[in-house]
Amino acid sequence: MVNTNKRLVEEVLNKIPTIDEGKVNELIKEELNHHNKKIIVLDDDPTGVQTVHGISVYTDWTLESIERGFQEEISMFFILTNSRGFTAAETTEVHQEIANNIVKAASKYNQDFIIISRGDSTLRGHYPLETQVLKMAVESHSSTVFDGEVIIPFFKEGGRFTIDNTHYVQYEEYLVPAGETEFAKDRTFGYRSSHLGQYTEEKTEGVYKAENMVYISLESLRSVDIEGIEQQLLNVTDFNKVIVNAVDYVDVKVFTIALIRAINKGKNFLFRSAAALTKVIGGVSDKPLLTHEELMQGETSNGGVVIVGSHVKKTTEQLEELMKSDVVEFIEFDVHLVLDDNAFASELNRVIEETNRLIASGKNVAVYTKRARLDLGEDKKEEELQLSIKISTAVTSIVKQLKVRPSFVIAKGGITSSDVGTNGLEVKRATVAGQVRPGIPVWTTGEESKFPGISYVIFPGNVGTKTDLREVVEMLSAK
Secondary structure (H helix, E strand, C coil): CCCCCCEEHHHHHCCCCCCCHHHHHHHHHHHHCCCCCEEEEEECCHHHHCCCCCCEEECCCCHHHHHHHHHCCCCEEEEECCHHHCCHHHHHHHHHHHHHHHHHHHHHCCCCEEEEEECCCCCCCCCCHHHHHHHHHHHHHCCCCCCEEEEECCEHHHCEEEECCEEEEEECCEEEEHHHCHHHHCCCCCCCCCEHHHHHHHHCCCCCCHHHCEEECHHHHHCCCHHHHHHHHHCCCCCEEEEECECCHHHHHHHHHHHHHHHHCCCCEEEEECHHHHHHHCCCCCCCCCCHHHHCCCCCCCCCEEEECCCCHHHHHHHHHHCCCCCEEEEEECHHHHHCHHHHHHHHHHHHHHHHHHHHCCCEEEEEECCCCCCCCHHHHHHHHHHHHHHHHHHHHHHHCCCCCCCCEEEECHHHHHHHHHHHCCCCEEEEEEEEECCEEEEECCCCCCCCCCEEEEECCCCCCCCHHHHHHHHHHCC
16 A cells, blocks of 8 residues: 555544534434435445444345335335446446336335435445446436436545545544555456546546536535535536535535535435435434344354455454454365365365354354455456355355354455345345444344344444454353
């Protein structure tokens, strides 16, 4: 990582003016009472519920599921697409289907809606493909015309801040421009620019120019210039991009007040955001971190299971820290054997049998994939993708083939947690119980799942302190 432009967190944040949060909270509460649209959040992996609680997550996008979401009294629901693990063609097809079903459900219940495309706070994912497909599909099947797209990747719990239109990722006491982090080097979703206007211009291949985009500054947010921000939004046309700066939830609240006022005057926007906007616009209250007692209701004498699939640096550091704990047994899954079908099948059977045996004996088990990446070379990306799908299916099958109910399930990594939730645990609808650590959500699985009512901890690969994974496992293991 090249830290040429890193800045000290305290030095930067201390220069930003303070604000009367009490006044803003009163204003946002009043404004949300005037917002009657159904909020549908399309989550490209399961970690997007990391700021909410008491919200439904549907793991398919059938018309039936979307209609159930529209029928809920709560204004917001999530649909887990897991599209970050899809090809561009699959993503296009899925988002067309979702948009069509949303339009049908909205017409049936005569309910207006907004769509939030919840993406990664480190800017990875199928952007601008997802929102472009949604725009075209909704507009072609309804009278809706989108005036603009709001881009807001701020995510405080993960240390992602947007300042002077540049997006930063916090590494301990430093803020590092996103384009200089490991995330920007992603083999599938890499990028160069940290300035969000330039990032969007880069990703749209120059269709939208950074110089023409609308920027909501921290200065206008901190001076609570709601009328000025509202006017900026009212002037947005031709699906132009609105870049929102933010370093705290209060910034998102001020923006949302102006946004709702603009929407109520007839403006339509699509949203590409991280998890912070969903909490604010959904009117989700703060909730303390979940306790052992809340998570372990109906606990058994069996052990719990931790599945570690993510390979980002933070996950490996957290796994190394977990290995210092005496409450877990460890099984390395040699996924490099995927190149030999017979050897891979034998290795998978070994892992499954050992995992079942240990859980049944009351021991917690952490199954982790071999840390070295399987690299076939620069010109073999498609082959690598196919092998990664095969590996992911195998990892998921470890949970799918559990013969005993574990006391808890933790999955580390976005794609891993999606596959474990939808395929391994067979969840169709879950309720977000809350967070076990900042930015680390927990599902309570539905009645239809393999283990109904179990606490499923969705641990993002790139979130948390070095000790968080160990501390969560030890907290869940406390008797």
